[in-house]
Structures are given as structure tokens and as C-alpha cells.
Amino acid sequence: MVNEISLEELQLAARNHGMPLEALRFDLTPIGLHYLLTHYDIPVVDPSSFRLEVDGAVAPTLSFTIDELRERPARDVVATMECAGNGRVHVEPHVVSQPWLLEAVGTARWRGASLAGLLEEAAVGEDAVEVLFTGLDRGIEGEEEQPYARSLPLAEALRADVLLAYEVNGVPLPPQHGFPLRLLVPGWYGMTSVKWLSRITVLTSQFDGYQQRHSYRLRQDESEAGEPVSRIQPRALMAPPGIPEFLTRARTVEAGAVELEGRAWSGEAEVAGVEVSVDGGETWAEAELESDRLGRWAWRRWTFVWDAQPGEHELCCRARDGGGGTQPLDPPWNVGGYMNNAVQRVPVTVTE
Numbered sequence: 001m002v003n004e005i006s007l008e009e010l011q012l013a014a015r016n017h018g019m020p021l022e023a024l025r026f027d028l029t030p031i032g033l034h035y036l037l038t039h040y041d042i043p044v045v046d047p048s049s050f051r052l053e054v055d056g057a058v059a060p061t062l063s064f065t066i067d068e069l070r071e072r073p074a075r076d077v078v079a080t081m082e083c084a085g086n087g088r089v090h091v092e093p094h095v096v097s098q099p100w101l102l103e104a105v106g107t108a109r110w111r112g113a114s115l116a117g118l119l120e121e122a123a124v125g126e127d128a129v130e131v132l133f134t135g136l137d138r139g140i141e142g143e144e145e146q147p148y149a150r151s152l153p154l155a156e157a158l159r160a161d162v163l164l165a166y167e168v169n170g171v172p173l174p175p176q177h178g179f180p181l182r183l184l185v186p187g188w189y190g191m192t193s194v195k196w197l198s199r200i201t202v203l204t205s206q207f208d209g210y211q212q213r214h215s216y217r218l219r220q221d222e223s224e225a226g227e228p229v230s231r232i233q234p235r236a237l238m239a240p241p242g243i244p245e246f247l248t249r250a251r252t253v254e255a256g257a258v259e260l261e262g263r264a265w266s267g268e269a270e271v272a273g274v275e276v277s278v279d280g281g282e283t284w285a286e287a288e289l290e291s292d293r294l295g296r297w298a299w300r301r302w303t304f305v306w307d308a309q310p311g312e313h314e315l316c317c318r319a320r321d322g323g324g325g326t327q328p329l330d331p332p333w334n335v336g337g338y339m340n341n342a343v344q345r346v347p348v349t350v351t352e
Helices: 007-015 021-025 066-071 115-121
Strands: 052-056 062-064 074-082 105-114 130-141 144-153 163-168 182-184 197-203 235-238 251-254 256-265 271-277 300-308 311-321 344-351
Touching (some): 062 066, 066 105, 066 163, 074 256, 105 115, 115 163, 115 197, 235 344, 251 256, 256 311, 271 300
Parallel strands (some): 052 197, 251 344
Antiparallel strands (some): 052 062, 105 163, 130 144, 130 197, 163 182, 235 256, 235 311, 271 311
């Protein structure tokens, strides 16, 4: 059953966009195809007057221009970024929010300065527990006017691969991806990687802002406090084989040997394997998984040769990681429709 999409959800869908699943064939997602979620408006930032402020439980407070950040030692990280709401439209009852199917993902090479190095220079106080990141984008949510702001536990902020990113895939950040500066937290869902980053505040207590207190929490009821969303759960996606019908996107392939391919990733632990089913999840076979040549935080390519017989089929794929995590067959439900990593299902008609 297809859920009816409201005008409000259509407005969100028109502003934000997913990655076409055929782009799973690229190691790095072209920037124009990388998924995009913007909570409020895209701010227009003058790089000549931009400054990143560092304050809170530090001594001394610091302030940097974008050029000064670019002069710091640079680091490159290839990371797969996924929205916490990816797969939301597949959960029932229907959750009203950005109506993601499965395309809210992308992988890019990010370049920037080490956050840990900057915090070391700021001499973080011994009583610090979290680091707050505040963007320049502002809006109203839950009847609260606010800048978009999220915090990280101090230990996570001090990881060597957390970046203050100013480039993506070899070019300066485009406006929609946070120009001139954004946070990159590999392995965490995308809401953590604050765009248009303007302030870093070291806290001695937990941040209680809207995006931390209310949004991105796993709750079965609005009255619950819930558990915060953090690391990306294991997922495999398949590049749909064959050719699509224009409106329904139903796939058609010719009988014979068909190479299925896709990508798999997990923020919890390294991907350990991918399985494929050609009968709707009744039986499974192991796919061939490529090495992690792009790095720990990037997706890994998988392939599977299917002897396609004429008729109707439902293809599925699922990943498992080294920590024992795997994908469920059915979508889990929660108030926000978050972290739905149920297996992808691709109906295919095989012709003679």
C-alpha cells in the first residue's frame, strides 16, 4: 500500500533530494547526485568575513578565518554519509517528515583540518563532556526558533578522522553542502555533520537543544525521552538491474547471466559480508565483497551473478558487519522513522 504524501512532505521532497540508485556504480558520488537534506534555508556566506569561533570550556577562546583553517595540516577522508531517516516511507504507520525512499546516501572524499588538533590547541578543560557545533542556518522547529546545532561526546569529537571540512571531491564545498565549512563525523548519521559551521563550544554538561533533546531520538511514543540516534546501521543497496518503466520504475531484464552489483556500509563495525536473495528473502547466497580500498568509512562494492529465469522475481540484499549487526527483513517502527535499515526489495520481470 502506498502512503499518501501531504503537501508539506512534497515541499520537503522538492527541496531535498536523494541519490539515484544507479549511482551506486560510482566509487565516489558526483556532488550533484549526493543526497542532500537542508533543515532550514541555505545561508549565503561571505567567505571574506567568515570566522569560526571556538569557545566554552577552553583556554583561550579561538577564532579562525577560512584561510587560516586551510593553512592548517589537511587530511582527506572518504566517507559514506546517510540520512537517519533513510527508508522512512517504508515504515508503517506512516511517519510525516522528509519522505525518503532508500536514496538518502552518498560517498565523497572530504578534505579539511583535524578537529582534534584544533581542540588540542584550544586546551579543553578537564571537566569537558561534550562539544557543541552550531551552524549559520536558522529556522523554527517544535515552535522553537533556533540555529541548527548538534553536540558530540568529547571522545567522539577527538577522533582523528573527524574533520572541519572545506572541500569535497577536490573542490570547495558548494553552498548546499555547507560552504565554506562543515563538520564531518564519519560513521555517524548525517544529522551529526553540521553544515555552515560557525561555532564550536566545549561544554561541561550535556547539550539540551531541540535537535538533541527532541529530534533524532528512537521513541515508540512522543512522551518518551528515547535513545539518541548515532552510528550508521549496516546496510546494503543494489543498483537496480535492467531497464525501468518510466512511471513505476519497475525493472525488466533479459534471461541469462545477470551481474547484480551494489554497495554496503556500516558505521558500527566493518562490513563482513553481503547476501543476495532472488526469491524475496526465502533463500540467500553470499555475494562477492570487494576490499575496503576506499577506507574504513566508505562503502564497499559487492557483486553477484544471477542466472535469471523468465518470470517475476523479487531481489533482495542484506549486509552484516563485524560486530554482529545485520539487516532485518521488516522495517522497525519509531516516532521519527529513523534507522530503518530493512532489506531492499527490487521487483524484476525477466523476459525471454
